[in-house]
Structure formats: C-alpha cells, structure tokens
Amino acid sequence: MVLSPPTALWVVPVNNLAGVARHVLDVARAGVPGWRLVFLTPPGALPDALRDLGAAVLVEPFGPDHGTRASVASLRHAVRTLRPAVVHSHLSHADIVAALAVGRGTRLVTTEHGIARDDLVYHRSAAKARVMAGVHTARLRRFDAVIAVSRATADAMADKWRPRREVVVIPNGVDPVPPSTAGTGLRVLSLARLAPEKRLPMLLDGFAVLHREHPEARLTIAGTGEEEPTVRAHVDRLGLGDVVRLPGFVDPEAAMAEHDVLAMLSIWENCSYALLDAAARGLGVVASDVGGNPEQLPPRCLVDADDPDAVAAALATQGLDPAARPGLEDWPTVAGMCARIAEVYDGLGGAR
Incomplete structure (x- = not known):
C-alpha cells in the first residue's frame, strides 16, 4: 500500500x-x-x-x-x-x-x-x-x-x-542562469518600491556625483509607490531630468538585461531577490551595508548610503570593472x- x-x-x-x-x-x-x-x-x-x-x-x-x-x-x-x-x-x-x-x-x-x-x-x-x-x-x-x-x-x-x-x-x-551577456558601462538600475525605506534620494545624490565624473551615466528608477513625487522633485533639484528615468513597473529580467549595475540603498533588507538575481546574472551590485546584504555580497559591493562619494565610487567600479562584480557562488x-x-x-x- x-x-x-x-x-x-x-x-x-x-x-x-x-x-x-x-x-x-x-x-x-x-x-x-x-x-x-x-x-x-x-x-x-x-x-x-x-x-x-x-x-x-x-x-x-x-x-x-x-x-x-x-x-x-x-x-x-x-x-x-x-x-x-x-x-x-x-x-x-x-x-x-x-x-x-x-x-x-x-x-x-x-x-x-x-x-x-x-x-x-x-x-x-x-x-x-x-x-x-x-x-x-x-x-x-x-x-x-x-x-x-x-x-x-x-x-x-x-x-x-x-x-x-x-x-x-x-x-x-536562486537557480543558476545561463552565462551572462552583461557588458560594462554605467547604466544603473533601481528595482524597488518607491518607499521611504528604500532611500532613493540618497541613490540620486550618489548618482549625481557619478554623473559629474561620467556624463555618460544613466539611472533608471523602476517601481511604483508613495515616494514618486518626492523622487521626481529630487531629480529636478539635482538637474538630472535628462539622464534619470522613472518608468514605473518594469519586467525585472528585461530591465536587468539592459543595465550594468543594480543599486539598492535600503535602510534594511532581509534577503533581497533583486540583489541575488543581479549577482547571478553577472551585473554589478551596489547595496547598503545592512541586514542580510553582507551575507549575500562581498564588502566591495557594500556602501554607506549617507556618503554620496562612496556610492558614486562603488557604482563606477561595479559598472566598469567586471572583475569587481560579486557573482553568486555557493548560494x-x-x-x-x-x-x-x-x-x-x-x-x-x-x-x-
């Protein structure tokens, strides 16, 4: 039986x-x-x-x-x-x-x-x-x-x-994915709710520093949420309207295929699928040094979100140096x- x-x-x-x-x-x-x-x-x-x-x-x-x-x-x-x-x-x-x-x-x-x-x-x-x-x-x-x-x-x-x-x-x-075709560059992506805990104005401050040094840099802030007016106003204050997009909801896989670095400067993350997926696909990753992020990422990917110069430097390194990217081994x-x-x-x- x-x-x-x-x-x-x-x-x-x-x-x-x-x-x-x-x-x-x-x-x-x-x-x-x-x-x-x-x-x-x-x-x-x-x-x-x-x-x-x-x-x-x-x-x-x-x-x-x-x-x-x-x-x-x-x-x-x-x-x-x-x-x-x-x-x-x-x-x-x-x-x-x-x-x-x-x-x-x-x-x-x-x-x-x-x-x-x-x-x-x-x-x-x-x-x-x-x-x-x-x-x-x-x-x-x-x-x-x-x-x-x-x-x-x-x-x-x-x-x-x-x-x-x-x-x-x-x-x-997270399952392995086919070998990545991710290139080098400074197309930066945020995949997160537009919410206060995601600290998107801090990402914009860091990106502003990056853009001054690398005028070719571009930022996509994908997602929806109550912070959209605040984020748009901050983009305008920084004069970044021509290089920052807020497209709303996007397909995550398609968006990652079109960018070089995923950035997430949250106050806290437990075990972010977005960070794991980006690392698995060979993208650069920049994240705040909080919560479960250090369990997923090496120190070179972690930054103090309050330091725009450090955020900019990490974005540049992760975008332009494939050897610095985290990958996803033994996960x-x-x-x-x-x-x-x-x-x-x-x-x-x-x-x-």
Whole structure:
C-alpha cells in the first residue's frame, strides 16, 4: 500500500506578484520533497500564477483586506477540509491568524521575510512597534518551527520577539542562469518600491556625483509607490531630468538585461531577490551595508548610503570593472532551499 504524502498548507495573505510571491512561486514550482503543498491566498494575480504552475490553490477571503475574522474563518475551514500535517504561514497577518485559528493537532511553521532592526521601517510609531512586538512574542509560542531568510533576520527576531525555539536560517534560493551577456558601462538600475525605506534620494545624490565624473551615466528608477513625487522633485533639484528615468513597473529580467549595475540603498533588507538575481546574472551590485546584504555580497559591493562619494565610487567600479562584480557562488538553489524546508517539516515529531 502506497501512502499519500502529508499535506503542508501554505498560508499567504497577499494576492499580488511582488515581495513574498517570488518565494511562494519558486517553492510551488520546485516542490518540497515528500510533501503535498496547498496554497491558501486571497483572490488575485498570485493564485492565478500558482494555478498556471499546476499548484493546488484555495482562494478564500483571507488577508488584511478581508479582516482578521474572515481570515480566521477561512483558515479554520481549510484546516477542517484538508487536515494538513503542517500549516506554514508567511507575513505578519497570516502568522497571527494561524496562531488564532489552528488547533493543537496541526504543526505550525512560520517563515519571517520582513523584520527590520529599526522598528519605524514597518511601523508608524514606537508605540505600535512595541504592541506588535508583544503580539509576535505571544504568537510565536504557538509555533513548532521558526524559519528566517537570513542570519540578520534571525538575530533581529531574537532581539525583538524572544522566540523560545531556535530560528532556522534558510536563505532564499536562486537557480543558476545561463552565462551572462552583461557588458560594462554605467547604466544603473533601481528595482524597488518607491518607499521611504528604500532611500532613493540618497541613490540620486550618489548618482549625481557619478554623473559629474561620467556624463555618460544613466539611472533608471523602476517601481511604483508613495515616494514618486518626492523622487521626481529630487531629480529636478539635482538637474538630472535628462539622464534619470522613472518608468514605473518594469519586467525585472528585461530591465536587468539592459543595465550594468543594480543599486539598492535600503535602510534594511532581509534577503533581497533583486540583489541575488543581479549577482547571478553577472551585473554589478551596489547595496547598503545592512541586514542580510553582507551575507549575500562581498564588502566591495557594500556602501554607506549617507556618503554620496562612496556610492558614486562603488557604482563606477561595479559598472566598469567586471572583475569587481560579486557573482553568486555557493548560494543555495531553489531545490536546495526546498530540501531544507522539508528537513524542518520532517523534524516535527508527529507531523507525518
């Protein structure tokens, strides 16, 4: 008699293809060895993309847009229907709902993708940050395994939330790509939400220094967000309107193929797919020396975002000297990442 594999229910409270969706889609495509995956999401582009991959998807009223009560009801219904051995939650809303909705018979696993050392990166006030830290400390008591996407993420969780279990670090996996055709030059790309934590004015200040020394340099700031008026105004103040583009959303792979350097000067990053993809494709990379970035990149790619001269120098080196570019060696593949997730599931006593 052949036994069916146990089910892991992935609980994802977003419906778009940004952020954590990349992680979800990669895992859906590769699979977790020895486990059947089912994905619970709200309606939108993400469940459509999961179906295109042949994944099992439950589309329910779930996530912040639907509220906590509806999300709890949707997750409880899914657990009663599927009887999963594991519920694996992603992002804060799903983590809290899973702690409220899932009974003791099912193992709970969480992956942390988005904590920051500075509480105000993701919270509007110190008071709200303290409240949410208490909520996460409490909900983690219900979880049987805790995963972080970088050592910096794990350390921040330990400092802020005091998890009782060891946090397992499983970085985002990236598969090798064909040999790069990336050339040398000073076509600089930013792929990020236009948000305050991405510190795009600092990138513009560094690029202004670069452009004075290299008039051929060009900058594309791709993405959308609430900071667009601020960024456009800063471009105008610096007199860079002829050499800086803000095209809105772009296809990341196509954009990287047309540029020489990816720049990201965020206040914090946990395990950036944009940085990993750029390094894998042979682009130059310049990033702030924060969070998980030093785990992904060598020191020559890391800068103090407050120093425009250092930013300009790093952009020039990464653009014009292919030997200085980081590459991506000894980094886990998507299959390797999924195998590590399977190890976490398999290590939960009684999960199978």
